Amino acid sequence: MTVHVVTDSTSDIDHARATQLGITIVPLIVDFSGQTYRDGVDMDNHTFYQRLATAAQMPKTSTPDVGTFRDTYEQVIKDGATGIVSVHISGALSGTLNAATLAANQLTEDRQRARQPAVPIRLIDSRTVSAGFGYPVILAAERARNGDSLDAVGDYVQRLADSSKTYFLLDTLEYLQKGGRISAIQAGVGAMLSIKPILGIRDGIVVSLERVRTRSKALARMGELVAAGNVESLALAASDDGAAEDLLKVVRPVYDGHIEQFRLGAVIGTYAGPHAAGLFVIPKH
Incomplete structure (x- = not known):
């Protein structure tokens, strides 16, 4: 076969x-104000994140x-x-x-x-x-x-x-709120308190795993989660090189194996926003 x-x-x-x-x-499909693009085909990631940062209206996905x-x-x-x-x-x-x-x-x-x-x-x-x-x-x-x-x-x-275990760190909750994934109050409180939630996936949906004050502390916590994860394989996905490098700095000291790297595309990026990154751990069996 x-x-x-x-x-x-x-x-x-x-x-x-x-x-x-x-x-x-x-x-x-990603729709910017009536213009549709095939994710990963009609618009490269760099152009997408540039448009996302300045867009007056949230793009739609389908x-x-x-x-x-x-x-x-x-x-x-x-x-x-x-x-x-x-x-x-x-x-x-x-x-x-x-x-x-x-x-x-x-x-x-x-x-x-x-x-x-x-x-x-x-x-x-x-x-x-x-x-x-x-x-x-x-x-x-x-x-x-x-x-x-x-x-x-x-x-x-x-x-x-x-x-697999998923750990996502977002630079802002603004895009999750605009996309209807959290309330405006939750996003506003997070911004005021400089809270950087570590998000995960449970039962197929996005959940908040931990709430950490400041991005540097959240990154350090991501490294701790990898260190405790009994890792067989590890992947990293980020919206840009800077976000990827931030995660690599805290992961490399605790994991010396291969890290498969991905770039967050337009559909996931619509909700994650710029400067977002995630770790995906496959534990040993």
Whole structure:
């Protein structure tokens, strides 16, 4: 069986790396005042964050439509896939998985009616965001290239995504508030008190794990969380080089293994804002 891995742009996987590993990325949509852009395709990250910082109106994000997913699955089948593992952002945060599921079901039924060979499509709700499933997707794609079965690849990426721990540090709560993820009162109090909450993902949704006064103390705490994490693999995602370097300074003294680095794309960046960064820990089993 030839297994192909599909994901969406909120995995924040670099397109060159995806091409190298044979990963297909379906882009979500970002809307700036009526102008729409495919995440990671029509606008680079540097331009996006420049526009975000000066935009009078909060950009809107939307999922790919069912037809886009269907076209994607049909193309990878045409290219030789006999099985597909499709891994996506938490279903509690986005309708992306739902669109992918509808497309997969429609395509499967149509192929059955046309008496075409069955091509199983395994849909996986990562229940996380960004490199929290982007890194598992990369590792799973490497296994697919080595000839692992559909179930082996799917089980592997599901296990990694389920076990990964997410720690996000935002420079401001303004964008979460504008995006409707927290109240204006919460954002205002956080700004007045210089609170830098460390956010995480639980049950597929964003939660506040800890509240720390000042960014420097929050960064130090991120290093402590890694030191206590029994780390097997570690990924870092940031909106810019400065935010990435800030995290690396506190992580390197406590972890000397490989750190897979990602750049936060436009969809995640819409809510995280500039100078945001996250760590994604896969613990040892």
